[in-house]
Amino acid sequence: MPSVPKITPCLWFDDQAEEAARFYTGIFPRSRILHVSRYGEAGREIHGKPAGSAMTVEFELEGQRFTALNGGPHFRFNEAVSLVVHCETQREVDHYWEKLSQGGDETAQQCGWLKDRYGLSWQIVPDALPDLIGGSDPVKSQRATQAMLRMKKLDIEALRRAYAGS
DSSP: OOOOOOOOEEESSSSOOHHHHHHHHHTTSEEOOOOEEESSSTTHHHOOOOOEEEEEEEETTTTEEEEEEETTTTTOOOOSSSSEESSSSSSHHHHHHHHHTTTTEEEEEEEEEEEEEEEEEEEEEHHHHHHSSOSSSSHHHHHHHHHHOSSSOHHHHHHHHHTTOO
């Protein structure tokens, strides 16, 4: 039986990979920068980056490894890919929402989604959400879904009240 491959998301930045990795590792506990590879003079005519600037940054958020690449302005993040932060409490929802949305795009905030200062999309999701919007009672779930659709940052108690019909 072959070994299970490790899968590491690679996030493409213009030239903010190291800054972004430091930002993200400063928000999540049990996170760290593992390694920074730097551009040299070799290949400068192709990559166009100054020697000594970060090429890739290997980092970990809560045990999940990522690679951040300074690849230039050719590609941008969009909502087709987002990172989901699962939160047990409203305090966690509030914390991650506040930290990740600092300097981000406020017009891109809806239903627990936000876009950070680097353009990366995040979903700040309470663990209770799937039971509230996908529960066995479709009437209650529809009320919770309607409440969620009116929110930017998700409010667990407001979702529970909507589900309960109060």
